[in-house]
Amino acid sequence: MTVHFLSLNKVALESVTLGVLELSASHTSDNISAWFEHLLFQWGITKSQIFTVVTDNGANILSAVNKTFGQEKHLPYFAHTLNLVSERALVNLADVHNIINKIKAIVTYFKQSVAASDELGKLCDHKLKQSVPTRWNSIYFMIDRFILCSNHIASVLINIRRGPEMLTADEIDVAKEMLLVLRPMEVATRELCGQKYVTGSTVIPLINCLIKKTESIDLTHPTALSLKKAMLENLDKSSRAIKFIKNKINEIKSNCEEPNSSNQGSSDDDGERSDSLWSVHNDLVSKKAASQSSEQSEERMPTELKHYISQPTILLGDDILKYWDINGNMFPLLKKIVQPYLSLVATSVISERLFSKAGNIMTEKRNRLKGEKLQQLLFLSSLNFEDWRIE
Numbered sequence: 001m002t003v004h005f006l007s008l009n010k011v012a013l014e015s016v017t018l019g020v021l022e023l024s025a026s027h028t029s030d031n032i033s034a035w036f037e038h039l040l041f042q043w044g045i046t047k048s049q050i051f052t053v054v055t056d057n058g059a060n061i062l063s064a065v066n067k068t069f070g071q072e073k074h075l076p077y078f079a080h081t082l083n084l085v086s087e088r089a090l091v092n093l094a095d096v097h098n099i100i101n102k103i104k105a106i107v108t109y110f111k112q113s114v115a116a117s118d119e120l121g122k123l124c125d126h127k128l129k130q131s132v133p134t135r136w137n138s139i140y141f142m143i144d145r146f147i148l149c150s151n152h153i154a155s156v157l158i159n160i161r162r163g164p165e166m167l168t169a170d171e172i173d174v175a176k177e178m179l180l181v182l183r184p185m186e187v188a189t190r191e192l193c194g195q196k197y198v199t200g201s202t203v204i205p206l207i208n209c210l211i212k213k214t215e216s217i218d219l220t221h222p223t224a225l226s227l228k229k230a231m232l233e234n235l236d237k238s239s240r241a242i243k244f245i246k247n248k249i250n251e252i253k254s255n256c257e258e259p260n261s262s263n264q265g266s267s268d269d270d271g272e273r274s275d276s277l278w279s280v281h282n283d284l285v286s287k288k289a290a291s292q293s294s295e296q297s298e299e300r301m302p303t304e305l306k307h308y309i310s311q312p313t314i315l316l317g318d319d320i321l322k323y324w325d326i327n328g329n330m331f332p333l334l335k336k337i338v339q340p341y342l343s344l345v346a347t348s349v350i351s352e353r354l355f356s357k358a359g360n361i362m363t364e365k366r367n368r369l370k371g372e373k374l375q376q377l378l379f380l381s382s383l384n385f386e387d388w389r390i391e
Contacts, residue, residue, distance in 0.1 A: 001039055002351045002382075006343045010386075011325045013196060013343060015350050017382040018043060019375050020358060029063035036068040051340045056080050056348065078203050079192045079347035086136040086185050089230040095223040096178060099171055100139060103146050104131055105164045106153065116156055116163065123152040137189055140182045143175055177224030181231060184213040187277040193349040198320050200344025209280040211235060278316055285313045304333055357381050 007014045019039045025031050040047065047069060054075045055061045065074045090096055107128045110116050120128075129145045132138040146153070150172055157163045167175065188210045192199050214232055219225050301309075308331050314323055321342060328335040361377050362369055369377075 001036075004343050004345050004350065006321070006339065011321050013198070013321070014384070015195065015382065017357075017375075017378045020378055021371070021375075027060055029060045029067060032060060032064035033067045036064060052344060054345055054348075075200075075344070077346070077348050079189055079349070082185060082189055082192075083136050085231065085234040086182070088234050089227060090136065090139060093223075093226055093230055095174075096227050099167070099175055099178070099223075100131075100143070102165070102167055102171070103143060103175065106157070106166070107131075107142060107146065109164045110153075116160065119156045119159075120149070120152060123155060124149045128153075137186045140179070140186045143179055143182075147172065147176055147179065174221050174223050177219050177221050178227055180217050180219065181214065181224060181228045184210050184217075184277050185231065191277075192346040195350050195353070198342050198344075199346040200341060201320070203346050205281055206277075207235075209277050212280040213277050281316070302333075304331055307331070308334055 001018045001020075002015055003018055004013065004015045006012075019035075019042075021035055039045075050069060050073065052073050052075045053065045053069050054077060055065055056077050057080060062074065090100065107130050110120060110128050111130060126145060126149055128149065129138070129141045131142040150167070154166050157166045188206050191202060191206060211232070214228060214235075217228060219228060314320070324335055324338060324342070358374065358378055361381065362374055
């Protein structure tokens with residue numbers, strides 16, 4: 001278990017490891033819930049101090065969290081949901097799956113053949129990347145690197161009698177269009193994997209940008225078009241979280257007046273390219289700037305909220321934590337509401353990074369470490385150097 005919190009002294013997000021447990025008994029919700037209770041008691045943490053619990057979508061984990069903390073405090077890993085959307089689309093479409101398998105077979109051949117790998121190294125400065133079953137975006141990087149090196153790969157394979165079959169020109173064109181479809185999803189996943197910036201609050205705008213960007217992709221090949229359709233359909237039906245977010249987006253749209261012009265204002269100040277995922281967000285910022293002067297029915301809106309909404313939208317690269325630290329005195333009530341949400345994480349990446357340190361501590365030469373000692377070492381290693389207060 002890891003905890004994530006906002007350090008008010010440093011105005012920064014912090015993460016530490018509280019406990020690691022290898023359950024000898026069955027991984028039932030009752031056993032996991034009992035471990036949660038023990039860990040909270042051990043650290044003197046009350047349940048009222050916990051704002052939300054972020055986990056994967058495993059049934060036993062969900063049940064354990066509901067029993068221990070209550071259903072209202074559970075939040076699923078959002079990046080896990082995006083992974084499922086991508087995996088289903090890539091696996092269920094036969095034509096897409098066949099192209100991926102052909103590329104994977106070629107990459108595997110070069111990874112296993114020293115002679116072929118050496119020949120490719122003479123022609124190309126880049127190394128091929130292999131896909132990993134547990135990470136869908138590894139397929140994206142595999143295809144991307146394959147396309148980059150495709151001419152050199154073909155030059156090597158043409159001189160090898162028993163080598164794998166190279167993709168045809170038409171299949172390479174399809175792979176390029178598949179890459180266009182997968183790119184927004186990969187960018188969204190990467191955005192949600194940050195550790196030093198707020199990720200929980202990016203979920204709603206990011207999903208809106210992801211859907212709009214995917215819808216706007218211009219494709220010509222039927223295979224790529226079917227992949228695009230499958231991605232959008234999976235986004236629409238695969239998760240209650242995404243459905244909830246889409247409903248909220250539509251609700252916000254229905255409550256807002258459509259601005260007369262979308263050409264006013266500038267969305268280039270944050271350095272984003274026009275084809276980036278966040279360009280959709282930048283367009284909305286421009287529309288907000290264009291409609292600032294329009295009269296809106298704000299009679300029931302609290303003064304502080306009205307004043308906050310009238311402020312210019314900060315740039316994507318700005319630190320939202322520093323924004324609230326500097327401007328919090330202007331919006332004291334809103335700051336009190338916002339602060340608990342700033343430490344929310346959207347993925348398990350931070351936890352996985354902390355837990356990966358266990359492999360560096362529990363080595364073959366230290367395999368007799370007891371669980372309690374390992375837990376203490378993991379906690380200490382997860383602290384920042386400043387927290388040790390060594391003078």
